Amino acid sequence: EIVLTQSPDFQSVTPKERVTFTCRASQSIGSRLHWYQQKPDQSPKLLIKYASQSLSGVPSRFSGSGSGTDFTLTINGLEAEDAATYYCHQSSSLPFTFGPGTKVDIK
Amino acid sequence: QVQLVESGGGLVKPGGSLRLSCAASGFTFSDYYMTWIRQAPGKGLEWLSYISSGSYYTNYADSVKARFTISRDNANNSLYLQMNSLRVEDTAVYYCARQDYMDVWGKGTTVTVSS
Numbered sequence: 744e745i746v747l748t749q750s751p752d753f754q755s756v757t758p759k760e761r762v763t764f765t766c767r768a769s770q771s772i773g774s775r776l777h778w779y780q781q782k783p784d785q786s787p788k789l790l791i792k793y794a795s796q797s798l799s800g801v802p803s804r805f806s807g808s809g810s811g812t813d814f815t816l817t818i819n820g821l822e823a824e825d826a827a828t829y830y831c832h833q834s835s836s837l838p839f840t841f842g843p844g845t846k847v848d849i850k
Numbered sequence: 851q852v853q854l855v856e857s858g859g860g861l862v863k864p865g866g867s868l869r870l871s872c873a874a875s876g877f878t879f880s881d882y883y884m885t886w887i888r889q890a891p892g893k894g895l896e897w898l899s900y901i902s903s904g905s906y907y908t909n910y911a912d913s914v915k916a917r918f919t920i921s922r923d924n925a926n927n928s929l930y931l932q933m934n935s936l937r938v939e940d941t942a943v944y945y946c947a948r949q950d951y952m953d954v955w956g957k958g959t960t961v962t963v964s965s
Contacts, residue, residue, distance in 0.1 A: 786955040834950040841895045
């Protein structure tokens, strides 16, 4: 089973700041890494698919990069509504797995 | 619009069974792989199971293998999760989602396993 490790566990951020989260896979997963945002009491929402592909309806301040084992999600100009937990997920090798999440708090 | 709606959750005793359903609408259900995910109270997301568009292929997390069974009815645009031998640690919100990269999620149904 591929283990995904996310860092940091928690981040307190000021609005308009640039924020970067990382996700590391225990073995190469190519670009089959996806990012989700989950706000309290809501279902998760897909933000980025296949490491760097943006999605219609997702604000352009969200971007992803990486391949192989190391991946990054960046929020350029954090907004108050971005307070949430962010999860990475790999669909390269079954069973698919999620990272433990990074919780973002707004200062 | 594209929508997934889970149902079937509830309170069940340890060792009991429950069948969850996921009703799909707004897209051609038979074209897509489907996935079940769960989230225990205050915890992260856990991938559970996956079924191919024609039901030919399924896969499970080790934590539910041999206890849970995923299935689908393409004629009725429905996905199912049969859960047997339930344990206290199966208590969670259960979500269905579309595709391996989960671009559409339902709102979830809550399963509580307690004596």
